[in-house]
Amino acid sequence: MKGIVVKPGLAGASFEDIEEESGNGRVLVKTLYTGVCGTDREIVAGKLGITRAERDGRLVLGHEALGKVVDPGNSSFSEGDIVVPMVRRPGSCANCLAGRQDYCTDGDFTEAGIRGKDGFMRESFYEEERFLVKAGSEEVGIEKVLTEPMKNVMKIRESIFGVIGRGLWDSVKGRGAWVFGTGTEGLLIGSVLSSIGMRVMLVNRHGLPEIQQGLAERIGAEFFNSSSKDWASGKKRVPMDMVVDAAGAPSILLDAVGNIGHTGIIVLFGTGGAGMEGKLLGDTILSLVDKNLTVIGCEDGAREHYEQAVDFISENGAKYGLGKLVTGIFSPSSIEVLSAKQQGEVKSVIKW
Ligand code: BGC
Numbered sequence: 001m002k003g004i005v006v007k008p009g010l011a012g013a014s015f016e017d018i019e020e021e022s023g024n025g026r027v028l029v030k031t032l033y034t035g036v037c038g039t040d041r042e043i044v045a046g047k048l049g050i051t052r053a054e055r056d057g058r059l060v061l062g063h064e065a066l067g068k069v070v071d072p073g074n075s076s077f078s079e080g081d082i083v084v085p086m087v088r089r090p091g092s093c094a095n096c097l098a099g100r101q102d103y104c105t106d107g108d109f110t111e112a113g114i115r116g117k118d119g120f121m122r123e124s125f126y127e128e129e130r131f132l133v134k135a136g137s138e139e140v141g142i143e144k145v146l147t148e149p150m151k152n153v154m155k156i157r158e159s160i161f162g163v164i165g166r167g168l169w170d171s172v173k174g175r176g177a178w179v180f181g182t183g184t185e186g187l188l189i190g191s192v193l194s195s196i197g198m199r200v201m202l203v204n205r206h207g208l209p210e211i212q213q214g215l216a217e218r219i220g221a222e223f224f225n226s227s228s229k230d231w232a233s234g235k236k237r238v239p240m241d242m243v244v245d246a247a248g249a250p251s252i253l254l255d256a257v258g259n260i261g262h263t264g265i266i267v268l269f270g271t272g273g274a275g276m277e278g279k280l281l282g283d284t285i286l287s288l289v290d291k292n293l294t295v296i297g298c299e300d301g302a303r304e305h306y307e308q309a310v311d312f313i314s315e316n317g318a319k320y321g322l323g324k325l326v327t328g329i330f331s332p333s334s335i336e337v338l339s340a341k342q343q344g345e346v347k348s349v350i351k352w
C-alpha cells in the first residue's frame, strides 16, 4: 500500500510504500479523499513544533479524510458506508474519558496525521468504530470532505452559545460578526454564523478572488479588505459584536479589542503565533476588562461536532455552495500540493 510520509521536524514528504497493518476486528476504510490544510503544509515545511511520529521517526500525513467502509470488522457499520475519521484520540484525563478529548487537560492525546498517530493520506486504513463518524451511505458529494474542518466550526458555535448569556445578549440574531481570514475555515465559519442569523463580515488583507466572492454572496456576507483605504471607515459601518480570527494573525486580537463593542466576544481559532512581538499593551488589558470582553481560544472538536458538521453540510451545503470550496483535485503522487498553495485555491484535495 502507498501513502504520504513525513519525518517530523524535517522538511519534505514522500509518496511511498508503507507497511500493511492488521485489522484486529477494526473497520477497514478505503480512503476516497483527503483535504490539504495549513497544518499539513506546516508539517511538510518542518515547522510545526507539535508534530510527533507514531514510530521510527515517521508519520503518515493527513487528518482531513473521507472514506468508504470496505470491511466493517466487528463494528455496526455496513460495507459501503461513507465515513469520516476523527483526528484526536483520548488520553486519560477526565475530559478525554468523557469523550471531550478536544478539551484534554494534560496533553496526553494523539492526533492522526499530526501528533503521535499515523494519518489518512494512504490508500486505506483500519480504524476503531468509536473514531469513525458516518457521513452517508454509498455516494456522497465531495463537500463532505469538509466535515473535519467544519467540526472545528461547530465547536466554535457551541462555545459562542456557551458565553452569550454573560453579556446579556438576548440572541445572536442581527449581531455583527467579523471573520478574519477567507480561507476554508473563514468561509465555513462565515456560513455557520450566517445560518444562526448573524450579520457576517469577511475580512482579509488582499481582496477577494472570484470563487470566494461567489461564496461570500451565497453566505450573505459582506467583504472588507483591511489593506484598503476604506478599512478605517468600513469597520465603523457595521457594529463589531464578535470577532473570529481564522487567519492565525495575533495582531487581529489587538485590533479587535480596540474596536469591538462592550460585551463583545473574540474567538481565536487560527493556530499561528507568528507576526506579533513584544508585550500586550496596558490599553488592551484595560479594554478587555472595561468592556467586559470574552476571549475564547478554540481548537479541535468532539464526536458530536463531527456529527453536527455532517448534518450542517447535508442541510446547507447546496445553499451555501460549499462544494465550490474544493478548487482542485490532485493525485497522491502530486506531492507539490503539500508544499504550496495552488493558483486560485480555497481547498485542495487528494483523490485516492
Ligand atoms: C485540526 C484540529 C487539530 C489542530 C491542531 C487542525 O488542523 O483540525 O483537529 O486539533 O489542527 O493539531
Ligand code: ZN
Pocket: 037, 038, 039, 040, 063, 064, 149
Ligand atoms: Zn486541518
